[in-house]
Amino acid sequence: MFHRIRRRKQDPFLVEARRRHQAMWEMAQRMPWPPVQEPQAAAGPSESQVYAGPTDPVAEVDDFLPSELRVPSHDQVAGWMMPWPWPLVLDGEIVTCTDCGIYRDWVIISTRNQIWLRCRAGHQQQEVRLDAAWFNRHSGPGDGTHLTFEDCLRYLGH
Template sequence: MFHRIRRRRQDPFLTEARRRLQEMWEMEQRMPWPPAPGPEAAASPSEAQVGAEPTEPVAEVDDFLPPELRVPSHDQVTGWMMPWPWPLVLDGEIVACAECGAYRDWIIMATRNQIWLRCRAGHQQQERRLDAAWFNRHSGPAADNTDFTFEDCLRHLGH
């Protein structure tokens, strides 16, 4: 067991690492540190202190986005929609409309942690196998359009 410790002490890599660590420690000990902030640390008024309070009030600037560039917050939005032109396959089966049998060209709606499917004919059905996490993964980046009514959103998506 002790022969391993002796070999480790003679390892050139570890010897060099110890030497560099010792040099860094000695250099840190020689470096002057700035005085601690406080009333006794102020040697002269001309020295700038880090974190000192400004003497003049700073003018407030309204840097918020203009209204036409703002995205509504989650509490202002009832739901989100996205087109899904492909067949929707869940658990190995293709989802079809319960009324007309359509299996592609869906509008997928997410509202109140529920997912609804709307076919081209206007029939809607809730899809319990999908959740908001699935919708967020597949919806992509933020919407390019914000519509305030359900009909405007459908019109924008081509339904």
């Protein structure tokens, strides 16, 4: 084992890498770094100025994102959808549509902490073995917001 360590110490690649690292470290030691400026303590407001009572008007702040860039909150969205073109295997069993027997090309819908599967033919069935945590793990970031269920299905190609 020790002969391998000795050989590794003499490896020309490692010797050159050590030399370059040492040269860079020495150069960094000689660099004149800018002095660190301590933040100046500003004169703080008095206690009577700190409390903003309920009668004080709230200032309008214009630093929020424009409305077209804001992401809707959970209470503004009825649910989420994602395409799932592969077979869905749960507990070692391939999930099939109860009406037509299709086993792939699903749209997975997450709404009110329930997961629904929709096949290409338009049949829907609730999948109790899946939950919102599974959906969140497997779905990517949302790339669109749609006003109706049909718009979202059209967007996903169903």
